Amino acid sequence: MSGAVLFASADALLVVAVILPLFAVPVLFLAPSRIAERATVVVLGLSLLVALAIAGGVGRSGAAAASFIGGWRPPLGVGLRADGFSAFMLVMTAAVLLATGLFAMTTPGRSRAGGERMPPAFWMLLASVFSALNLVFLAEDLFTLYVALELLTFAAVPLVCLEGKLAQVEAALRYLLFALFGSLLYLLGVVVIYGLYGTLDIILVAREATASPGFVLALALMTAGMMAKAALFPLHLWLPPAHSGAPPAASALLSAVVIKAPIFLLVRFWLDLAPSTLAVAVAPMLAGLGAAAIVVCSLVALAQPRLKLLIAYSTAAQIGYLFLMFPLAAASSPWSALAWTGGALHLASHAFSKAAMFMAAGLIAEALGHDRIAGLSGVGRVVPVSLFAFGLGGLSLMGLPPAGGFVAKVMLLSAAVHLGAWWIAAVILLGGLLAGGYVLKVVVLALQRPAEPLVAQPVAHWREWVALALALVAVGFGFVPLEPSHFLFIGRPASWAGMVP
Template sequence: MPHSLSTQDVTTPGGLLLVLAVLVPFVGVLAGMVLGSRSAQRVALAILATGLAIAIAIADALVRSGDAVVYILGGWTPPLGIALRADGLAVIMLLAVAVVISGIGVYARADFGTPQGVREARAPLMFWLLLLAVWGSLNLVFVSGDLFTLYVALELLTFAGVPLVSLSGQPETLRSALRYLLYALFGSVLYLLGAVLLYGAYGTLDIMLLAVRVHPEPVTWAAAALMTVGLLAKTALFPLHLWLPPAHAGAPAAASAVLSGLVIKGSWFLAVRLWLDVFAGVVTLPSAQTLATLGAAAILVGNIVALRQVRLKLLIAYSTVAQIGYLFLMFPLAAGLAAAQLDSATAVNGGLLQAISHATAKAAMFMAAGLIYTTLGHDRIADLRGAARALPMTLVAFALGGASLIGLPPSGGFLAKWLLVSAAIMTAQWWWALVMFVGGLLTSAYVFIVVVRAMAPAPEGWTPKACVPYYQQVAVLALALCSFLLGMAVFCPVDVAQIGRAVVPGIGWP
């Protein structure tokens, strides 16, 4: 349920769990560095189980209390101190990331394990350390209560995500990682400049305090513009997406699943925090329309370019560019509902569901592409025949993930698009519904092409290049099923996403 700002100055029951959600993955990083790559995998898998349990405990604390979970660091309340806060939006993202990270960790055992008798290598050690670092950084993004801590979290996320691109050490992957780093640093500089402007104008960086202090004036508009553009570069929204497809081209499948499914969600979530909380009384419907226009362009351009790809992995990468666009359609829809004195939870929940369904589906699809590459020895779309016979479970997982991206019931993508279309109809912004319809048709085209070609019979006498472990296929299918069945969340008796959302006087957003 919504709460007032006055309830946020004390640590709540379960607040210490927020600290553990951030610290436990980084403790795993330190332990892995000390013990070496042979033990890093075991440490990482133990941390994954622990972190998932912590995320579930935080969700339980949120639902039980009916209010945000809060921890005041050192007992000093903002603006002198720092608060960690987890409302419904943050807790759902914590849970979703924990599930996806766990699936990726199980999948990666075959690719980044170091069996006894095998010499320790750099790539396995770095992968497990970076996987945990990404997780800890994302958790910090979700629970941070002030803009500078969020800046630190974004930088940690960047420096954990960039090396994942270049694990192979090949020159082309190093160039892709450098391009990614330059885009990310460009975004960080713009974000930090905006934070400096806000601190100079209002004397605090705490999100809850800024929500009641900021008002429409040039310095606020400048800060909003700088921070938004910086976050768009990190999220790879069109036309600032040029770093994303090359980053996936040479990255391992598990690394691509992390980058596409999770890393870009951190900067998107922060954009949601800024627009719905900090700048809720400042941003206008036309500015939200501009943001959604970029999202619509991403949907159309990303899908069209995906249709032209000859490699499966690049097709999925450009599909990510398109799917990112859906995440930004929620902004004008939420603003339109608020302007009409209606509850904007419909649009916000639609955007959140889109983020989660994309994370689970895209992680499953990238990992499925990795198994197909291992089995066939290539990922050329025109030559996928025989893949269904060799990897029936994997192809089913790919199809289920694709169905969620298309928006077929009962998938999470269907429920997300249904909520967004409903908000578009209620606010008379029908053109966004049309964009989603066209995007779904284009997505269905390339998913259909891949599935049909993979189901074609293999040439006489063909045998797989390699056999993949059964548990890898199970991990891929599990994530795909999560995405496909996410639409069942409509039967949840409690709107968890809106628990603990602040009611700020004078602001129309939730």
């Protein structure tokens, strides 16, 4: 791949990005809850600074940063690598998780609603999820990626059942089964690739890979595994009960960033690892599944009786847009650059908007004691900031200006039209209409005057502002230039050189 050049202090920064969150875990194991939450937020803040430093270094050098553990280069050693896309994911994840940590903190001067603060286990799991995600974004070795995925699974699954309710435990077990099934398929694919090429380094494999039956089988296994972990239709059955039943802070990070890890790897597999001819042949099938996810899961979201379930099915639907990107980005056309940028922008705007919507839904449920949509009439008068955050997040999902989802979908639409993929353009438009249906269903009802005065519990206003800040970031993405991003092309495969703006 082009541009694999080291810049000053990159080695330390890449390693620090992975291990810094883990430094908090031993302290959190023994610390009281109040100290645990504050220590975690400090670590999350420092990790955001590290991610920004890595992104700044990649941007200044115009080349990918690389670090080799023990100084041994592949195929003997294991490497970490940060290209533009990796650095983008690092910063996005760090920002969302820092906001999640702030949202989950105890209100100063009193305990959380219900008389309990988040248990220390939450903060240890949050730090572990962060470390595993960073390793996914930086690892260049397919087996190291398997280790990172397993660490992510065993840190994310317990977040679903922190409160120990039976429904949460059942949802967590279903999540675990799907995740382990995906890991098994991925590992089988890794074994096949090692047997074919004698190395697991992505760059070395990409140089030798051909569309042989063995390599196609390996990619098929790995892709199916990542689809199960990403909850792509029809393997989405674990996501709604898991995300809707978890505590609001856990739901926010699960929907916003955890499911982005397998999608990130699918991008690596089909746009970095696979030969371009194979990627062009397979990409329409991935887009077809993405289109089915958008239509089916959006329709199911419209029929949901609970707010968190609606948002969870919306997550399963919005994932589909990322898969519509594959045939557009693999087309080897100047318009592919715009599609690639649009896909990455949708990924980021979805992360911030979905985190904001889950936090807002949690605050609404905290105020009313339930999240039944039929009982939300007049809630806009009780928690107006939370409803505003929910609405702004929904604005991005609908693809309306000036939200980031609007610019992302315009980029994807433009690429689809100019590349002749009219069916993709039609699905993008239909998905926006369906998203408008389930978002407005909630907002319009919440703004109505209730038949009887609502009895509501007070919520921490600063937690509402955390949710609103995330929603505003999602809207802020709508002001990025409507053109391909040079930063996202840093360190991309040499075959993309003609597309670099």
